[in-house]
Amino acid sequence: MSPHAALTPNTYDAEPIPEAARAAVEAMLQSGDLFRYTAPQDAPVALLEREFAAMMGTRYALAVSSCSAALFLSIKALGLPRDARVMIPGFTFAAVPSSIVHADCIPVLCEVGENYRIDLADFEAKLDDVQAVIISHMRGHTSDMDAIMALCEARGLPVIEDAAHSLGTEWHGRKIGTIGKVGCFSFQSYKLVNAGEGGILITDDADLVARAVIMSGAYEHNWAKHMSGADVALEAAFATHQNMLPLYNLRLNNLSAAIIRPQLAEVPRRVADGRANHDYVAGLLNECPWLDVPASLPGELRAPDSIQFNLVGMSDADTRAFADAAAERGVKVQVFGLSQDNARAFWNWNFLPGGIPELPKTRAMLRMACDTRLPARLKRAELDVIAGAILDAITDVTGPKRVYGT
Numbered sequence: 001m002s003p004h005a006a007l008t009p010n011t012y013d014a015e016p017i018p019e020a021a022r023a024a025v026e027a028m029l030q031s032g033d034l035f036r037y038t039a040p041q042d043a044p045v046a047l048l049e050r051e052f053a054a055m056m057g058t059r060y061a062l063a064v065s066s067c068s069a070a071l072f073l074s075i076k077a078l079g080l081p082r083d084a085r086v087m088i089p090g091f092t093f094a095a096v097p098s099s100i101v102h103a104d105c106i107p108v109l110c111e112v113g114e115n116y117r118i119d120l121a122d123f124e125a126k127l128d129d130v131q132a133v134i135i136s137h138m139r140g141h142t143s144d145m146d147a148i149m150a151l152c153e154a155r156g157l158p159v160i161e162d163a164a165h166s167l168g169t170e171w172h173g174r175k176i177g178t179i180g181k182v183g184c185f186s187f188q189s190y191k192l193v194n195a196g197e198g199g200i201l202i203t204d205d206a207d208l209v210a211r212a213v214i215m216s217g218a219y220e221h222n223w224a225k226h227m228s229g230a231d232v233a234l235e236a237a238f239a240t241h242q243n244m245l246p247l248y249n250l251r252l253n254n255l256s257a258a259i260i261r262p263q264l265a266e267v268p269r270r271v272a273d274g275r276a277n278h279d280y281v282a283g284l285l286n287e288c289p290w291l292d293v294p295a296s297l298p299g300e301l302r303a304p305d306s307i308q309f310n311l312v313g314m315s316d317a318d319t320r321a322f323a324d325a326a327a328e329r330g331v332k333v334q335v336f337g338l339s340q341d342n343a344r345a346f347w348n349w350n351f352l353p354g355g356i357p358e359l360p361k362t363r364a365m366l367r368m369a370c371d372t373r374l375p376a377r378l379k380r381a382e383l384d385v386i387a388g389a390i391l392d393a394i395t396d397v398t399g400p401k402r403v404y405g406t
């Protein structure tokens, strides 16, 4: 390791959990009341659901064990037949196609462009052949949701938003996760709100949420604890689906909810700081001719906690050398398509039924797309160190050394 390494900020540490969460957890450890359905009402998980729905402006929320569980339950709650085809972008996390396979459906991958957004021509070309769509807002990058919704609505296709990493992002003033029929979020530690593990789905659809609630593990009449006040449509949906659906038991526990709830108030600050940090570093990197941070789409207001940039005109060998040089300078840069067994490289998803598709555009993007964490808590001086290390690493591989043929 070079002497720089000791000075570079740790980008993997999370923020401390707010003090209020500690008191709630301590009380729960005393009472032992950890299961969401023990209390007759107002368990921490139920309160989290109400608060999250209110924050997002949706009618319903269901908290579950992970975003993957939320995606799986969303697909199941759509009532798709076995082997239904579900479109996803070719650039996403392996958990997304996995949730589709787990729901006995078949993932169909569409191309993603150099700007990490869905290639709409390929999306449209494949759309008549699918029964549902999951839009993964990968690393918080938003594809053209107006075009996507218009194409899907014209065909009556339900859209699930995988907003695991997009809490706080807006699209023309609308909150990401509220545009499709269902939105799914993650509380895993590398996301904006950290409970170690956890997820939540939001929707305005009473029938869909009733199905998801029951399948999440609301056995017998525990669904009643998901009602806050009179809701004729929801009550009717629970009555319709009582005893008709399998239970997958993907519930969240009260401890996790207690850790999440006080963090919801922190979301606006984390979003604002994360965006400012990202845009500052993007400005520094974009001055280098070898680096390109793709611009946001018009109408997209992001909530990043990491930065993605493309290496321009570099060979795979130079790209690897760059990542090594950055690591040597204390900054971990992941090249999605070059690190072994990367979970975001579609060619590693050997579990896909029917084999791995050809996606040449997505493949080319993944081989030059770099990823560095940039948590909201970082300060200007730390951002300068990170940007400086990246720029110096570029000089390491493109500088005088190369002139001499190494």
Ligand SMILES: *Cc1c(COP(=O)(O)O)cnc(C)c1O
Pocket (backbone or CB within 6 Å): 066, 067, 068, 069, 092, 093, 095, 096, 136, 137, 138, 139, 162, 164, 165, 185, 186, 187, 188, 198, 199
């Ligand atoms: C993290 C992530 C997931 C999975 O979330 P879990 O809560 O870990 O299941 C899915 N999609 C995207 C885009 C993610 O970033």
